[in-house]
Amino acid sequence: MTRSSRTRRVFSVLAAAAVATVTAVAAPAATAQSNAIPPVDAIVSSPNISQIANIPKQAPFNTQSAFGTDIAFTKGHAIVGNYDGFVIYDVKNPRKPEIVSQVLCPGSQNDVSVSGNLLFLSTDTPRSDDSCTSQPKPGQDPTAWEGIKVFDISDLAHPKYVSAVRTDCGSHTHTLLPDEASKSLYLYISSYAPAPELPHCQPPHDKVSIVKIPTDDPAKAALVATPVLFPDGGNVGGTNPDGTRRSATTGCHDLTSYPDKNLMAGACMGDGVLIDISDRLKPRVIERVQDNVNFAFWHSATFNNEGTKVIFTDELGGGGLATCLPKFGPNRGADGIYDITGSGDDRKLEFRSYFKIPRENAATENCVAHNGSLIPVQGRDIMVQAWYQGGVSVWDFTDSANPQEIAFWERGPLSATQNITGGSWSAYYYNGYIYSSDIQKGLDVLDLRDRRTNPAKGVRFDEFNPQTQPHYGRR
Template identity: 40%
Template sequence: MRLPVRRIALTFSALMLLVAAPPVVAHEDHGGTWDPSPTSQTKNLKIVGSAPKTSDVPSYRNSDLAFWGRTVFAGNYEGFRTIDASDPENPRVLSDFACAGSQNDVSVWKGLLFVSIDSPLTAPECGSPRSLDAEGHTTPGFEGIRIFDVHDPEQPAYVGAVATDCGSHTHTVVPDKADPSRVLLYVSSYPSGELAESAYGNSCSRVGEGHSKISVVEVPLGDPASASVVNEPRLELNDYKGNAGFRGCHDISVFSAIDRAAAACMQEGQIWDISDVENPTTIARIHNPAFDFWHSATFTWDGSTVLFGDEAGGGTSPRCRATDPDTVGAIWLYDLASLDNRDATTPETPLSHYKISRVQGENARCTMHNFNVLPVEGRYVGVSAAYSGGTTVFDFTDRENPVEIAHNDPHGANTWSSYWYNGHVFTNDTGRGMDVMLLADPVRAGANKLPHLNPQTQESLIG
């Protein structure tokens, strides 16, 4: 299937400080108006700059982050913001672009911003309402990828859109090492509903094999308006919790230097060979009965270890209560070499798992969420969002014994994304906005600087 784009006219200092310290104050249940003073933090992870949310729309929720140079691209359900982080202590909003859509997860590549839409709209252009019938039921409409020109981050411009089956819950930038004139996107989604084919050529169904595929979108960098779906690789997947046809992938992380991808596919994890970037193939299927929902993944920068995250309860339920075991909603570590040719029928023994030990309130939703690993040699350190648990930093240099070395959990936290980028931790909280945090640990001085970062895309080996 090749679906064309729909067009419209466009008229540091590395100061060494103490490593870890006890929490400043005890933890409280989350709720109410956000208080800038932390409810729970270690002295070695502090907020040094913020770009608070700029909307009071009730549906406003911040989502994912991407980085190019000193510019941060911050998605939210009402659009996205571009933020100048040249001075991390004083991040400056360059633009607050209105273009509503769920979830508006973002990635950026050479002046182009890609945004995921996972709810049918009447049209792909910004300002298009939800596609609903007279009774308020969802009807077929546009879902997929929107493309923006952000060469001037102060003046983003809509370029066009590509419709994809079951929309785009998230997507991943995949550089083409053989053809730098284009970039690919792996679009992941799953059938939360049954929708017939829309006027834009996309549909969504659980019938038969269900949505056992991803969409591969090609974006010619010289003509992004001609972007299209060039392949829909079929995947062997298990039904999620026995629901017939309810299949698909949530997040996909790629590591170009080793031609591998790690896919979190609801009921299982998979490792793909991406040496043929248009045709990823499954080389391992991973089963772990402790998982509730395979949500996200990343690699260590030396390519030895893959981390999979469990969004137990779908991110809407409390999973960090005193009664919840530390195996629920955790990040699980696997030795990558040991996963070759797994068939998902026999559980693969993980190296270990990690989850915050700080108990959250009975009604505070909490699991490990979006995360990445610091690009440093000789040590493994991860950064993760934990929804109501804020942001955690954990050392897993001993891969069988990961341990938290820092955290910052502001009052009322609902942190969607927390990532390391060029000396700081950047977070996007659904209610507060973007925070910039300083980690006082020797690892900061040894971490490599990157020219850009899409957290689900790793390009070069380090270590």
């Protein structure tokens, strides 16, 4: 979700304690027989996917403004961010997930990643300090704080706050990159939207912030580099041919690293970039593309397993707009599929096609391309993806020019009369099942049963951060 559309909510205490198991196993979803928009909250799906569990948001995260956000996975647990903190679920039995702990720590978006016994949390709203009891402050206040927080999760039932690092313009999202040689971790912080009146978010802001965390002493986490990716300032923004606004580039929204390939893909508001990260502290942009016809806001990126393609998403409307309507057509608020051609510094991003879910949504449903991950099937390129109230889509882009949806699951609108921000924020495949963080409805677990994706059932990851892509299968 873009920075301008964030909501703000305040809690004043830190809670990190085991809570009672709250599991609601869903009834079988009805199979969609047409493109008819389902009634409010009604579940429809293709025959090859079904919901097997749901845990609604629990107090104090059960308010409409406490958005559920991104997910990271570790040791059979799903850690789900929330604008007010994060929740740890035990998902070793996907049909009976349990809440292990909830940590109250306001500061949207609270994107999460995990490595070993460490959890990282993004804060992208100005706060009075770096604690979990902070209060909101105006961004113009020079004492306001935004950045990255570090927690010790060696006891998943009782996470402990360790340290924090301020970063310019906060931390909207972050991307983890391990460095085994130095026994450290690097976090690439994505942030944007500078303004002259913001003392900690001054223009120009054409960079990323890199934070180093020594794994044996995470309290010494520190900002170590701020490389500039757009020395020319990036896309200047403007108006697309259909009259919609196109974002200027003032930083990046999301970065996805592929450590095995020494590559990173950047979705940077008005630009899509391919980055060489052989030198972790000196990332080099080796290719850059723009789409000044159909893209409004380059939001996120996903490589295929071979590192020969990148999917870029366009978050038209900032996540709050109903863009799955006929008037927006099939190419707006969609995915852009790019093949990586050439080699070395001569690699190019070559556009092949767009993909957008083929179902019309209601005018009250925020719906646009959002976060997803690969389904690990050797020899094919298949992705599961969140579309907010457009639900969860599984699609095959093995043929880059002819992507095809192979499964979907969604709820009807939250309301028949008003656009309430909701739906699947992130949908990821982990150890045989799809986990979806629904902004309003909590954690959904889906079972995908399809001959094309069944080989993925046997692939296991102890740890999985979707923005740090692993390589699976034969090398």
